[in-house]
Amino acid sequence: xxxxxxxxxxxxxxxxxxxxxxxxxxxxxxxxxxxxxxxxxxxxxxxxxxxxxxxxxxxxxxxxxxxxxxxxxxxxxxxxxxxxxxxxxxxxxxxxxxxxxxxxxxxxxxxxxxxxxxxxxxxxxxxxxxxxxxxxxxxxxxxxxxxxxxxxxxxxxxxxxxxxxxxxxxxxxxxxxxxxxxxxxxxxxxxxxxxxxxxxxxxxxxxxxxxxxxxxxxxxxxxxxxxxxxxxxxxxxxxxxxxxxxxxxxxxxxxxxxxxxxxxxxxxxxxxxxxxxxxxxxxxxxxxxxxxxxx
Numbered sequence: 001x002x003x004x005x006x007x008x009x010x011x012x013x014x015x016x017x018x019x020x021x022x023x024x025x026x027x028x029x030x031x032x033x034x035x036x037x038x039x040x041x042x043x044x045x046x047x048x049x050x051x052x053x054x055x056x057x058x059x060x061x062x063x064x065x066x067x068x069x070x071x072x073x074x075x076x077x078x079x080x081x082x083x084x085x086x087x088x089x090x091x092x093x094x095x096x097x098x099x100x101x102x103x104x105x106x107x108x109x110x111x112x113x114x115x116x117x118x119x120x121x122x123x124x125x126x127x128x129x130x131x132x133x134x135x136x137x138x139x140x141x142x143x144x145x146x147x148x149x150x151x152x153x154x155x156x157x158x159x160x161x162x163x164x165x166x167x168x169x170x171x172x173x174x175x176x177x178x179x180x181x182x183x184x185x186x187x188x189x190x191x192x193x194x195x196x197x198x199x200x201x202x203x204x205x206x207x208x209x210x211x212x213x214x215x216x217x218x219x220x221x222x223x224x225x226x227x228x229x230x231x232x233x234x235x236x237x238x239x240x241x242x243x244x245x246x247x248x249x250x251x252x253x254x255x256x257x258x259x260x261x262x263x264x265x266x267x268x269x270x271x272x273x274x275x276x277x278x279x280x281x282x283x284x285x286x287x288x289x290x291x292x293x294x295x
Contacts, residue, residue: 031251032074035099039078042067043098045155046083047180047197048204049275050104050233053083062275063102066121066235066268070258085178087157090114093238101236104198106159112291116239116252118259120232120283120290121268125222126160127202128152128194129187132214138194139218141167151175153183153192159231160196166225180205184213194218198231203276232283232290235259 044051044064051061059081071079082098089105092098093115107117130138136147144152145168152169154161156176164174175192177183183195184205197205199220206217222229237252239245262268269277 029247029250029254031099031247032076032254035071035076035251036074039080040071040076040099041080041082041097043082043084043089043092043101043103045086045089045103045179047201048208049200049277051081051102053081061102062121062272062277063104063233063235065271066259066262067100067102069262069267069271070255073258073262074254086155087178090157090236093236096238099238104201104233105236106231107234107287107290108159108162109291111236114239116237116248117234117287117291118237118252118256119287120234120285121259121263121272122200122277122281123230123232123283123285124281125199125220125229126163126196126224126231127199127220128160128196128218129184129202129205129215130194130218131187132210132216134216134218136193140221141169141196141224144173144194145169147193150193151186151191153177153186153195155179155183155197158197160198163221163224163229164196168225184215187215188213198233200276200281207276230284232285234287 042064044059044061046052049062051059051064053059064081068079084092086103089098089101089103090111093101101115105111107120128138136150138144138147138150141152141164144150144164151173152164153175154164154177156178161174161176165171175186177186180197180201183197186192187195202217206215210216235255237255238248240248
C-alpha cells in the first residue's frame with residue numbers, strides 16, 4: 001500500500017511547484033495572525049467527496065481534510081465550516097463572508113479574476129447521475145443535446161453547466177438547482193433525466209446510495225467539444241486589491257507551502273484515497289496554466 005501512495009503520479013512535481021511560491025512567513029502575514037487568534041470561516045457546498053457534515057456533527061471530505069491539516073500545521077485551530085449553495089461560495093469569498101472555499105472548485109480563468117487559488121491536488125472528468133439501467137442510453141453531454149424531451153440538472157454556476165453548454169446542450173434543456181439533494185430529487189422525480197457533477201462526486205453518490213435510490217453513473221466524460229477535458233479542483237481564497245490583495249496572497253502562499261509538504265510526505269494521497277482519489281487522478285496542469293487558459 002505504501003508503494004502506491006509513494007507513486008502518486010505528479011505529487012513531487014506538484015510539491016516542488018508549490019514550494020517555489022510558498023515563501024510567506026507569519027511575521028509578514030497579518031491574516032495568518034488574525035486566523036490564529038479569531039479562527040477561520042470555511043465555505044463548503046455540503047456534499048461528498050469534497051466537504052460535508054457527518055451524523056455526529058463533524059465535517060469531513062477531501063477538501064475539508066486538506067484545510068484541517070494545513071491550517072492546523074499553520075497554527076489555526078478554530079474552524080467554522082459553512083455549508084451553502086455551490087454558486088454562493090465565490091461571492092461569499094469576494095464579500096468577505098468566508099475566508100476559504102473548500103468545495104472542489106475548478107480553477108478557471110474567470111474565477112481567477114475573482115479569487116485566489118492554491119495549486120490543484122487532482123484532475124478529473126465530469127459525469128451525471130441517471131436512473132438504474134440508463135433507460136435512454138445517455139452517456140455524454142452531446143447525448144443530452146441530441147435526445148428529444150430530456151433535461152439535465154446542473155448546479156447553478158457550476159462547471160458542469162459551462163461544460164454542457166460548450167458541448168451543445170441548449171439552455172432550455174438545463175434545469176439549474178441549488179444543491180446536490182435538489183439535483184438527485186430532480187432525477188428521481190423525472191423532472192430531469194440526469195444530474196451532472198464531477199465524476200468523483202457522482203461516483204460517491206452511486207457508491208453510497210446508488211442501490212437505495214435506484215441510480216447509476218453515466219460514466220466519466222473526458223471529452224468536451226472534441227477536446228480532452230480534465231477539471232482541476234483547488235482551495236480558493238479571497239482576492240481584493242491593493243494592500244488587501246497583498247495580505248491575501250501572503251496567506252495563500254503560506255497555505256500553499258504547507259500543502260506542498262503535505263503532498264510530498266505521501267500523507268495527502270493516503271487521506272484522499274478514502275474517497276477514491278488515486279494516482280490516475282493526479283493534476284496535469286498548474287494553477288498558473290489553469291488561470292491562463294482552458295476551462
